[in-house]
Amino acid sequence: MSVFNIVIAGVGGQGVLLTSKIIAESALQHGFDVKQSEVHGMAQRGGSVVSFVRFGEKVYAPMVSEGEADLLIGFEPVETARYLHYLKDSGNVIYNTYRMSSITVSIGAEKYPENIDEIIKNHAKHVIPFAGTTLAVEAGDKRALNVVMMGAAMKYLPFEKNSVLEIIKKTVNKKVVDINVKAFELGFNSMK
């Protein structure tokens, strides 16, 4: 198998890195070589955050290059649009439609693009928008969005559902296992 390339984009604090970790662990579990990249520190403070996961028989570079992504997982519409040029023509997009103001919007320096959903649709062939944040709140905590996104992304990932669930149970805080299992199921079922 050639390398499968995933871009995960969102806002600092949304838990992009956890989703990325779950995908990487699942890839290892399924016998793939895997690399994952992320950025910590100042860049994380409410700013744009991106993480790359690549898996296959042998992976060298940890970063996905432009035009190479098989899957783009967007936690927020503008952040999804920011990485659309990373997709290959046949690549898929799933994204959470809940909009988050950026600081430039909050201070009135820029306007949030009203037609963002249309922009995304016009720039990629295979797009599935869905209300991920609503599902996370339904599961019991807005912070479970990352696991909702993981559940939804399963549509395009070659992983066994049960083995991913086991990894989630091992990864998240023990106190919130139930919320996260529910979040995963809600995300998973929303893509049926």
Added chain:
Amino acid sequence: MKTILSGNEAIARGFIEAGGKLVSSYPGTPSTEVTETLSSEYKDKDIHVEWATNEKVALEVVIGGSLSGVRSMACMKHVGVNVAADPLLTAAYTGVNGGLVLFVADDPGMFSSQNEQDSRHYARFAKIPCVEPSDSQEAKDFLKLAFEISEQFDTPVLFRTTTRVSHCKSVVSLTEPIKVEAKEFVKDFAKYVMLPSNAQKRHVFVEERMQRLKEFAETTSLNVEIEGSDEIGFITNGISFQYVREAFPQASVLKLGLTWPLPEKKIRKFASKVKKLAVIEELDPVFEDTIKAMGIHVDIGKNVLPICGEFSKNLLYEKVTGNKVMLKEPVSGLTRRPPTLCPGCSHRGLFTTLSKLKYFVSGDIGCYTLGGLPPFSALHTCICMGASISAAHGIAKGLELQGIKQKPIAVIGDSTFLHSGITGLINMVYNNGDAIVVIMNNDTTGMTGGQEHPGTGRTATGKETVKLSIEKLCQTIGAKRIRNIDTYNLKELEKIFKEEMESEGPSVLISNQPCVLRYRVAKKPLKVNKEKCTACKMCLKVGCVALSLFEEGDTKFVQIDPLLCNGCTVCQQQCKFEAIEGGMV
């Protein structure tokens, strides 16, 4: 057993497998997780892990650890080595007893740093070996080799990564820790006491050691040749190696893991086998200059590749071949999303006030550096750890010499103050300075993710310890005007600033509100009453992502995202129309 580790987690694991015993570090992105992993996951192992007050202290502690006979490691970011440079350059003379590794993480692209220095220069400067991994497996395995080199050659070893090696995760095979006997703790005046008479002899030793290391570089397994096409050959290191393999899978590669000193014979032989020689290294042309000085022709290097920023597969392909990679354009017209203070952060009230009062602010390294960005734009210098106070003192004195009476404001966090702000404050008080020093004590090292320091009362492993009082420390220094401030009370804060502006001599203002991220402070979200909101935008001046301006037909109004708002009331205090409801004020 196979597992996924980041480069930094792998270094922590490598330390345990190498039988390492003592670690002293100062947090700094992208180096922090090595020490964090050791202090959390491996704290039950028989090791000592600590956060030091700064990098100089950390390295000196580690020099002591090595002297005592155990394998020891100091961890820091690239700019930290500048702070630790004094002990480093002389530890190169004394050499080691137990193995000594200085782990440094560089930050090409400056994701979270104030400069883009190439720390390999320190290996050359200090005349010590430099080891560089290119993924997590190597990070773990090479660290073990670094300790062996340290003991074999009686030298500190610089172990260097970059952000992409430290923070990228990949598959690692773990092995059992080895048993390392501690070296005998001995007194050796000639080796460890660097009086001139001793240091003169040790300098000769250092030069001879470098010759032996050059011979070692020719045979070590750290340097690997991958045979391929003779059209082009790449000499490369670290993460660049991965890009070379992706962009030019057929090419010959000489991958350097020991990146100082360089293996001259090996390089000469490699260069003679290929038609074109490319030297691929991020940041400065350290290899390239050295290879050229050997009289070897380099066809491709910094003549086409940038010194600034990080590399990528596409960048290498384009620069080396001269062919453009055809790519889709990024979507244009998107809102930018720069980093910002968290909703509820105690720095927000401070910068809202400083921005309003238009004072000159001397900044420092931490989350509060974000006070320099819009809408505050309230930070007018920021150099390095601790510089806020000393620079403010210099500004005040310089202005005084010009007959201008204006007090600058220094803003510094608790961890940074204890790192090196304290010496600046002693200096200011001693030299009759006249500036206002604001110490934003949020009880953690915030920017790097919430590490302990002497003011938190807990050690790196979470044990209770003596809790340093910043206020008492300032009193002891001799600061006369020390006041506690509440940055969530804008009126009172403004009043205090105006009073201190009029007073004589240095003032120290201390805020003791906890970091909302680290301590998970969450108050009830506020709400905007649409009827009362006039869209005057005063509340937007607090620069909070929870707020945004909405339009519905002809009416404009501000909304607060209840999932983001932390209920700090700073925006509420800005509103003249009582349109923001809820909260305590």
